[in-house]
Amino acid sequence: MVRPLRYLAPLLLTSLLLLVPLPPAAGQAANTRPAKGQLAVIVLPVEFTDFLHTESIQAINQTIAQVAQYYSAASFGKAVIRATVFSGWVLLSHPLAYYGADNAVGDDAAGNPSGSERLIVDAVSAARSSTDLSPFGFVVVVHAGADQATAAPIEKSPLIWSRTWIGRMFLPAGSDAGSIVSEFSPYGVWAHELGHQTGHLPDMYDLPDSSLHFMGTWSLMDIGAYLGQPLGNHPGLFDAWSRASLGWIAPTVVGSGDYNLIPAETPPSSSAQGCCYALEIQIDSASYYLVELRLREGIDSAQRTQGVLVYLYNASARQGQIRVVDVHVATAPVRGDLSDAALKVGEAFSDIRHKIVISVTSSSSTGYAVHVSSQQTYSLSVILPASVNVLTKQEFYVVLNPPIGGLKLQVFLDESTRSVASRNTTTQPRYNFTLYLPPGMQGLHNLTADLSDLAGKTLASSTVKFAAVVPLWLTLIQPTALYAYIALAVLVIFVIAVASSYRRRKRREEGPAQSTGVG
Numbered sequence: 001m002v003r004p005l006r007y008l009a010p011l012l013l014t015s016l017l018l019l020v021p022l023p024p025a026a027g028q029a030a031n032t033r034p035a036k037g038q039l040a041v042i043v044l045p046v047e048f049t050d051f052l053h054t055e056s057i058q059a060i061n062q063t064i065a066q067v068a069q070y071y072s073a074a075s076f077g078k079a080v081i082r083a084t085v086f087s088g089w090v091l092l093s094h095p096l097a098y099y100g101a102d103n104a105v106g107d108d109a110a111g112n113p114s115g116s117e118r119l120i121v122d123a124v125s126a127a128r129s130s131t132d133l134s135p136f137g138f139v140v141v142v143h144a145g146a147d148q149a150t151a152a153p154i155e156k157s158p159l160i161w162s163r164t165w166i167g168r169m170f171l172p173a174g175s176d177a178g179s180i181v182s183e184f185s186p187y188g189v190w191a192h193e194l195g196h197q198t199g200h201l202p203d204m205y206d207l208p209d210s211s212l213h214f215m216g217t218w219s220l221m222d223i224g225a226y227l228g229q230p231l232g233n234h235p236g237l238f239d240a241w242s243r244a245s246l247g248w249i250a251p252t253v254v255g256s257g258d259y260n261l262i263p264a265e266t267p268p269s270s271s272a273q274g275c276c277y278a279l280e281i282q283i284d285s286a287s288y289y290l291v292e293l294r295l296r297e298g299i300d301s302a303q304r305t306q307g308v309l310v311y312l313y314n315a316s317a318r319q320g321q322i323r324v325v326d327v328h329v330a331t332a333p334v335r336g337d338l339s340d341a342a343l344k345v346g347e348a349f350s351d352i353r354h355k356i357v358i359s360v361t362s363s364s365s366t367g368y369a370v371h372v373s374s375q376q377t378y379s380l381s382v383i384l385p386a387s388v389n390v391l392t393k394q395e396f397y398v399v400l401n402p403p404i405g406g407l408k409l410q411v412f413l414d415e416s417t418r419s420v421a422s423r424n425t426t427t428q429p430r431y432n433f434t435l436y437l438p439p440g441m442q443g444l445h446n447l448t449a450d451l452s453d454l455a456g457k458t459l460a461s462s463t464v465k466f467a468a469v470v471p472l473w474l475t476l477i478q479p480t481a482l483y484a485y486i487a488l489a490v491l492v493i494f495v496i497a498v499a500s501s502y503r504r505r506k507r508r509e510e511g512p513a514q515s516t517g518v519g
Contacts, residue, residue, distance in 0.1 A: 034247030035198035036075070041083040042136040042171070044123040045183070047144035050095040055183040060142055061085050066187040067194065073299060074238055075248040076267050079198070084136070089144070090126045092119075096145060097158035108148075108160055117165045119143065120178040124170050133171050138197055139178045140190065147182035147189065150231070162189050164196035186232025192225040195238065199246045204239075206319060214323035215239055216338030218294065218309060227302040234302040237264060240278040240292040241311055241322045251278040251290060253406035254453045256374045260367045261293040261308065265300065281374055282404045283354050285427065287314040289325075291358060293368050294342060307342030308360050308368055310349050325349060378402070380449045380462035382411075387467045390437040398449045398462075403429040407459065412448045420447070441468045 043064055047053045068081035094111075099119040101110035109115035123141045127133065148159035162181045170178040177200070179193035195201045204222040206212035215222035219239035228234025243249045243264075252259075252275060259275050279291040290311040296303050310325040327349050328340045343349060345368070348359035355375035362369045384396040398409065405427045411420040413435075421433050435447070444467055451460040 032200050032242075032245035034245075036078045036247050037080065039071075039079060039081045039138060039198055040136045041081055041138045041140060041194070042127070042131075042133060043083055043085040043140045043142060044090060044127050045086060045088070045142045045144075046090045046092050046119070046123045046126070048092055048094060048096040048098075050097075051145050053089045053144040053183055057085060057088065060183070063185075063187050063190060064140075067190045070187065070191050070235070070299065071194075073265070074243070075246065078248050079246070081194075086127055086131065090123060092122050092126065094122070096143075096160070099143070100148065100158045100160035102156050102158075111158075116160050116163065116180055117168070117178075119160065119180060120165060120170050124178075128172075134173050136171055137174045138194070139170050139174060140193070140197075141178065141180050142183050142185075143180065144183055147185050149189075150184075162193060164193045166196065166200065186226075186228075186230065186235075188220070188225040188227065188232030188235030191235055192220050195221055195242065195246075199242070201238075201242050201245060204320075204322065212320075213338060214320040216324065216341065217303060218324050218338060218341065235299070236303060237294065237299045239311065239322070239324070240264070240290050240309075241313060244278065244290075249277045251280040251406070252276040252453065253280045253282065253404070254372055255281075255376065255457055255459045256372055257453075257457050258361075259370050259372065260364075261291065261370050262367045263293050263295045263297075265295070265298040266367075279370065279372065280406060281356060281358070281372060282376055282402075283351075283356070285402050285404065286316050287312065289313075289351075289356065289358065290322075291370065291372075304339040305342055307344045307347075308358075308370060309342050310358055378404070378451055378460040380451055380460045382447055382449050382462050382464045384435070384447055384464050384466055387469050388435060388437060389471045390439055390441050390468055392437075392471065394435045394437075395432065396435055396447075397430050397432045399430050400425060400451065400460075401429060403427050408452050410450045410452070412450065414446050425451075437468050442470055443468055 041064070043060060045053065045057065045060055064083040064085060068083060071079045071081050098111040099116050100108050102108065103110040107115060112118050114121070120139065120141050124133065124139060143160055146159055148157050148161045151157065151159055160180060160182070162185055164177055164179040166177040168178070169176055175197060177197040179197050181190050181193060201221050204213070204215040204219050206214070213222050215224065217224045217227055217236050219242060220235055220237065221239070221242055224236030226232045227236045238246070240249065240251065244251050259279055261279070262277050264277060277292060281289040281291065283289065290313060291308060293308050294300055294303065294306055296306045310327065311322060312325055313322045315321060324338055324341050326338055326341045327343055327347065343360045345360050345363050348357055350357045357373040359371045360368055361371050379401045381399040382396065383399065385394065388394045398411065400409070405425055407425045408422065409425050409431060410422045411433055412418065413420055420435060423431065425431070444465060446463050446465055448461060448463040450458055452458045
């Protein structure tokens with residue numbers, strides 16, 4: 001839900017858009033989910049007994065087409081919105097205030113106990129009588145009248161806030177959410193609400209303090225939804241954390257080193273040279289920095305500045321678990337303005353406490369070069385018995401401290417000459433493996449575990465020695481040189497004995513020799 005204050009116009013001089021959100025609580029990390037493939041959306045235009053529509057069905061079709069184009073570009077074609085707009089405006093049996101009248105805290109809940117959630121229920125019920133809604137997974141209700149976020153007076157109004165309700169199955173076979181927008185809402189607001197519905201993304205601004213933004217214009221889930229003129233007609237890109245949550249990009253977990261950041265909107269292809277759309281730099285098991293490059297082009301062409309953004313994710317934060325780091329806080333024209341948060345070439349961000357430095361060293365046609373200096377250290381422990389039987393599967397495990405996901409763990413036998421196993425780490429500390437030694441491996445060996453980032457830089461290594469031994473049962477049946485000599489000697493003795501026995505028997509059969517005399 002995105003809502004600017006009534007004092008919006010004066011603040012546009014500094015391009016600062018302040019919002020006063022309502023529940024869900026702003027900035028709380030939601031149980032996000034991927035939004036990929038075909039996303040079937042039904043759009044239901046509704047009007048009220050005392051308030052009829054102004055916009056045409058054709059205009060609504062044009063707006064949702066812009067939303068579909070936005071999602072396709074932002075996701076590199078991974079999210080395809082297939083929207084169907086209901087054939088006409090549905091007249092509901094209640095007045096506008098039934099769904100939009102404000103209660104004491106300014107929410108749309110004075111007209112009925114369910115507030116504007118009831119609007120989605122009634123719209124779906126009315127459309128279901130003439131249309132099969134089972135093919136659709138998502139629903140957007142477009143109501144007649146203005147969005148309360150942009151109409152005066154904001155407080156105590158019968159108008160309806162644009163928002164998404166999560167936690168209820170509105171469609172027969174749909175998701176557990178539904179969105180509400182105004183017939184006059186720009187497509188930035190539509191795209192924002194569908195971010196809630198399709199991916200369960202959270203709002204990225206503060207609930208009690210309307211001047212506190214966690215992302216500013218750098219995220220569609222904050223005031224990036226209102227970029228462009230008129231407001232919201234050229235919204236900014238989703239932030240890197242949101243795009244990763246939606247399954248559109250995969251951040252690369254890195255340690256100290258030099259990396260080339262690809263611009264956020266450069267499609268993955270042979271021309272996209274560099275390692276990463278986003279760098280993830282671990283702080284501890286609950287927090288990390290996320291780094292991406294945003295340029296004033298394409299979706300982001302309405303941004304005031306460009307450069308390398310540093311986000312901080314902190315799972316233990318009560319609000320604003322993901323937020324952009326304002327590296328130029330002293331230069332902001334108005335409190336809360338994050339439009340100048342990006343690092344330029346030659347600038348750096350330093351986290352003295354955790355000994356992390358992120359600096360932008362140069363730019364080129366393929367991206368920005370970023371140097372990361374991180375003193376974060378990792379340790380590996382290989383737990384393996386001192387002796388291992390050949391021809392037997394031996395279980396062993398590797399312990400990673402601190403636990404971290406997104407790195408590569410490889411196990412080698414005898415100085416990297418033979419790979420035992422390889423897997424990507426998760427947030428668990430222990431990884432189980434199986435070692436199998438073929439015949440002829442008796443003797444001392446080394447087993448080495450290596451931890452590296454996805455760019456190939458080694459972060460930790462651990463080696464243990466063990467003895468490969470022949471089990472007793474195999475000793476009795478396995479041929480050795482000694483056994484071979486003994487067997488050969490036995491065979492020779494046997495052959496000699498057989499030959500001697502044959503000769504003796506032959507002599508007995510021939511009898512004593514005959515003597516002859518001479519007269």
